[in-house]
Amino acid sequence: MITNTQSGTRVDEIASGIFRISTPLPPTAGGPPTGFSFNQYLVVDEQPLLFHTGPRRMFQLTREAIAAVLPVERLRLVGLSHYEADECGALNDLLGAAPEATPVCSFVAALTSIQDQATRPPRVLRDGETLSLGTHRVRWFDTPHLPHGWECGYLFEETTRTLLCGDLFTQGGATPPPLTEADILGPSEAFRAPMDYFSHARNARAQVERLAATAPRTLACMHGSAWAGDGAAILRALGEALDR
Template identity: 50%
Template structure:
């Protein structure tokens, strides 16, 4: 395995590891995002066993011990499995997450007390501003949340738009249909009536780049992509209720 590093927006780096043995035959990508600034932030840590790969990928951009913030979508191995490894090598790093995530998992599982973020709260990285957005149960997990980098308009999407295969770091082609196909195969979302409106609400920020955890990043009409994905989850809810 190797971890590729690509700058997908100014000061926003995608660290991507392709694992062909996961979800064969297409395989699956695991992506982390490093946002630079005076206080750099890593969104997703990757699984604990992937820590050496991610650490060396971060080293291509900044000294790993300078990492200041660790954030992620929800408590799950591929999102935060290596958080304590990062806390061990970065002496000033803090985990930052929403109230539910801190209450149900991180106050106990993180080796240093986490920073609790309110919905809409901003962390100023010095050159970058990260806004935290609560998205409970979307796509899954009571503690789910996303982050939006305001200066570049980059929405860190977590598991939203998950797709299979290995694609370029940044695309302008459709990401909605591949996400629909992946949902049909994996059924990874916690389907509920408010999911579509939550996803469509993200379009109001008018993001310019969508940074996917599992798949390529997207530069294009991001608002329309979010609206179409939200509409598809509404369709799924209607079909489930009618069954």
């Protein structure tokens, strides 16, 4: 569903109760020559959660898209993988629009950035901690420096087996399919090659294996298409690629 015809922002359900909000950045807008996309993920439940806020300059587009699914003021949790503009640039705008919402982040993110930058104290999730949203249940994984940022981490939604995997499989292109079963590792590795943004921590493969052990069925990527299939297999293939 297109929620803004001028920007091309759209909303699509990629798993039961989980919606991908995506705003394209065409090549002419100063992004990569292939174009790019900024995705947020809305989990609709008793305690609705938005993972990634999008950049501050895209706030109104994100707000419109959320409102197409539920009233923005119903948001209760606003999560982020790491401290970066596309992850949390619009955090305070969203907290202003949703008076009962709380930031959700890792202990390190709270310690280094969010306690200072957010207008409300964050709900800190420790490694392995779970949080019930109602029928959905999310589990936090600390993944320092995977791909970048000491504070980095991901959420795994246990009911739908959806891994909110941030930058792990970043794909170029302004308007990729909302959900695909095609290969995303090849395109994401090709996108990474010229500007390698992974930190290459020594334990990267072990961290990827922890994520693979959850056996996700859907990967909710922050840039590009979300992906459906054998998540454990493609994560392990990513681990092998990082070793090379």
